[in-house]
Amino acid sequence: MSYWIDNWAVWVSAFCVLAVYSYLIKDNAVYRLMIQVFIGVNVGYTVVIQWRDILYPRWWLPMLDGFDALFFGGKGSPWGSLWALVGAVGLLWYFQLSRKYVWLSRIVIGVMVGIVAGITFKSQLGQNVPQIVDSFRPLAPPVAAPTPRKLYDLPVSDVPPAIAEPVGYFVSGNRLECRELLNGVRVWDAPLQGRPVWGLSADADGVAAYRADGVTTFDIQGRQGAGSELIPGPEPPQVSIVSPTGQETKLKLLSEGGGIQAVEVASRRTVWQAEGLWLLGAEEAWAFAQSGKELRVLDGATGREEVRVVLAASITGKPAVLRYRDPRLDRNVLAVPTDAGVAAIALRPLPAFRIEKGAVLWQAPFDQPVSSVTALRDVLLVLGKSRGEAWLVPPPVPIATGTDYVENWVFVLTVVSVMVYFFFSFRKLAPGVGTLSKGGRYLLMIGFGAFFGNTVMTRMSFLLDRLMFLVDEWLKPFVQYLFG
């Protein structure tokens, strides 16, 4: 008995499904009854839900609260009473039923048509302009790789610049300079007294310049602060490792006797060592090292080598991890300063671009050895000995294979021939144009075939969904009930 109490709804559902499918044998009264029941139930349910979930909480209640506040000093906002106007304007639609006052309904129709036309215009432009742009596809391999574009000049800096958006700080000799990073305009500069600066750090409040004999601070307006404690020299680079549980461990990287030693900051325990490498720096969980012209990227947690690349030029400084807006690229590309310019290297495999880990994505020349690179989203600050530049770094271009070019040729031919088919649809055509038009017709048919194939897949899926219900939820439990 408990089976029937638990499963009566399944039986009703199964009956409805089978009643609808009975049409496959032939049209019958049960099928038509089911269709009418479904339409009725759906309309009734939708009306109730529209009132309960939409009109009542979002229109009726705020309106009542508004009137309550307006006339009886209730808690709500009196502006809520304006919702009554929405109802009044909406009711104008019903003047369609009156010949005399039909003009009133045209007011609201006009407003609606205006809004929809405006939205549609924006929508169509937004959807179709990128489509038109994408129609221009490469039909042969490119002769040059994408290279960064220069945005503006930068001053030189004795130490890597410090960034605190929207400004960056540069130090050269005994002058500290603040530049706007959007366009490179100088905001202020200030003199620095004492021994050379060995490092800069910046935040939203200002900048600190570290010297062997003290720290000088400036606020964001360029006013000199009181300074602070003495910091004798730069701290060794650190890597930060976050475990899956969210626990953060910091490792200090030390250049020791022609090798690298990673020491846990908290416990001073040596975690890993690497021989025969020169430490370039560290960022996030990566450690960067070099061996001659060879760049090595090590996993900061284990010291395991992740990337090894031989570059054409000598490495001249600490690489920087590039920040892209595209999450598939963000923090996955490394910019390496060399004596010939900057090289970009894939830190991880980029499957969407068919790029392997360690691949050199581009090499951009600079007229002097690059002393430092600093990444700021997809802008790279490149500094040499006597000048610097800000570059907009390009995203890598997906590596195209032979089949990609075949696809592009098919695409372009299809676009052209289908356009010819529609534009020149009169009888007599020049021989070449006629053939192209005919080809366009066949290609359209192939496209429609693809649509039809997917249509079959969808219909099959819907049938399978119901079959699954009948087998898994109706038949199997029933057989189990009958035979145990």
Next chain:
Amino acid sequence: MKLLTALAKLANVRRTTIYAVLFVAAGLPFVVPIRMSPIVWNETHSAFELTDATPPDKVLAINSQWIAGSQGENWPEYEAIVSHCMLKGIKFVVFGLDSDPLAPQMAEAINEKQAAQYGRKYGVDWVNLGLSRGAPLTMAAIGRNVKSVYRTDFRGTATDDFRKLPLMRQVVNAKSFQALWVVDYQPNLDWTVFLDPRGETPILFASAGMVSTGYYPYIASKQLKGMLVGVRGAAEYETLLREKYGDRFIDKDLRGGKLLVPLAFGHLVIILFIVAGNIGILAARRLKKSHGPDAARGEKREANEEP
């Protein structure tokens, strides 16, 4: 002659016979479980990578619009996406916009089932924001301020009540989203225009196979960053989850992999009948040519007798 006559009959197979064979072929894998691994298409791979790369400070937004009418394809898709979120701990908000009022309920049933399997908690790991109206202007409003559109969640809790819904603290606008999934029979392309005018929020579609052909140009132009195509897409997504997470991924009751084999069987039957029908027509033509129109007319009469 005998062979041609027999073959010509293939052009006139009864409709009920075709349906019966289709039902048996497609229903068989439900009784005898068979599994197969699909080849993962690029659009599924891109969508998976993007979802999987969700950092802890971002959430995944899912615009779930589907109801019973398209659950044959949208259910497996939504289930695969949500199981990924629950498995990896990707936080997500799900909402309906101009959809059928049933849509949030359909989504929530799957959310709760998956949450129970992976031990996730409502308000912390996901929030169902319910339903709103007024696309495409509301899409732009969501992009600017999510809470201005969804003042309460599906269960009636205020979306700025961070004690009950701590996840909503990090849901502000389109910048809070790693990506927006739109799960619908025919997802609205206006999302690519209105949600984020700068185009920095990736849009992913999970659509019915029937309409998917029309979306491929938008993937090529990068307006869409990925797509799941019906049951096939869901099964591919499950394959990627299985490859990446192994036994941690609980795929026992997921519909993508379960429906893929019956779907393949169904397609096979349809293809066989198309081939058989064409052979039948060719045989009937040959018969007409060699034995006169009477022989073929006989076949035609039989066909007309069908219901």
